[in-house]
Amino acid sequence: MKHVLDLGPAVAFFVAYYLGDIYTATLTVIIALFVTVAGYGLLERRLHKLHLAAAMAALVFGGLTLYVRDPTFIKFKPTMMYALLGLVLLGSHWIGDRVLLQRLPQTVVALPETLWRRLNAVWGAFFLALAGLNLLVASQFSEEVWVQFRTYGYSIITFVFLLAQLPFLTKYMPQQADKP
Numbered sequence: 645m646k647h648v649l650d651l652g653p654a655v656a657f658f659v660a661y662y663l664g665d666i667y668t669a670t671l672t673v674i675i676a677l678f679v680t681v682a683g684y685g686l687l688e689r690r691l692h693k694l695h696l697a698a699a700m701a702a703l704v705f706g707g708l709t710l711y712v713r714d715p716t717f718i719k720f721k722p723t724m725m726y727a728l729l730g731l732v733l734l735g736s737h738w739i740g741d742r743v744l745l746q747r748l749p750q751t752v753v754a755l756p757e758t759l760w761r762r763l764n765a766v767w768g769a770f771f772l773a774l775a776g777l778n779l780l781v782a783s784q785f786s787e788e789v790w791v792q793f794r795t796y797g798y799s800i801i802t803f804v805f806l807l808a809q810l811p812f813l814t815k816y817m818p819q820q821a822d823k824p
Contacts, residue, residue, distance in 0.1 A: 649683045652676050653698075658795045666715040666787060670706045673718075677702045694729075701725055719782035719790055722798070723775045730771030733764055753816040763809070770805055774798065 653676035660672035677699035684692050705721035708714075736744035743764035746755075755763065781793045 645683075645687060649680045649687075653680055653702075654795060654799075658791065661791050666718065666791075667710060667713070669791070670702075670709045670715070670718045674699075674702045674706045697728075698725060715787060716782075719787075720779070722778040722794065723782070726771045726775035726778065730768045730773075730775060733768030733771065736764065737761060753813050754818075755813075755816050759816070763813075766809075774801070777801075 653673050656676040657669045657673040661669035677695070681691060681695050681699050684690070684695055701721050701724060702718075705717045705724070708717040733744050736742075736747075740747070743761055745764040745767060746757075746760040777797075778794075781797075782790050785793075
């Protein structure tokens with residue numbers, strides 16, 4: 645169910661864009677993000693800050709897009725979200741006793757402090773790079789190219805980025821006992 649909630653807004657945006665237009669897709673993604681927030685609230689009895697931030701950003705940027713009938717605002721929502729996330733990750737190096745990635749629940753790796761700091765910095769830089777990439781695609785390419793990039797590009801780039809880190813992280817992951 646969580647995967648449906650997580651993927652729902654992106655799929656809804658994509659489908660609504662191709663069945664309607666950017667304004668239909670914008671309204672759809674706003675609604676879908678608030679459904680995601682509510683769904684997690686019902687399933688886990690808590691609100692996820694990242695989901696709530698994405699929904700609020702969609703409401704602000706999407707609302708501006710719908711109000712002034714200019715898709716520029718919704719196109720730059722990912723830039724703002726990725727830049728904010730990157731800056732928060734990087735800023736956590738100077739705030740608190742541990743970097744943000746180290747503070748996340750359900751951590752599957754036990755890294756030394758220096759590696760946590762390095763991993764956190766790499767992810768912060770990655771999100772800032774995604775912000776810049778979205779800015780480039782949104783401003784230099786057609787709306788349809790941007791929608792395709794938003795739908796597929798981020799997921800593929802993030803997956804490849806994560807895979808590239810696995811060789812460095814696997815030695816710190818808990819080993820599974822061989823099953824007879």
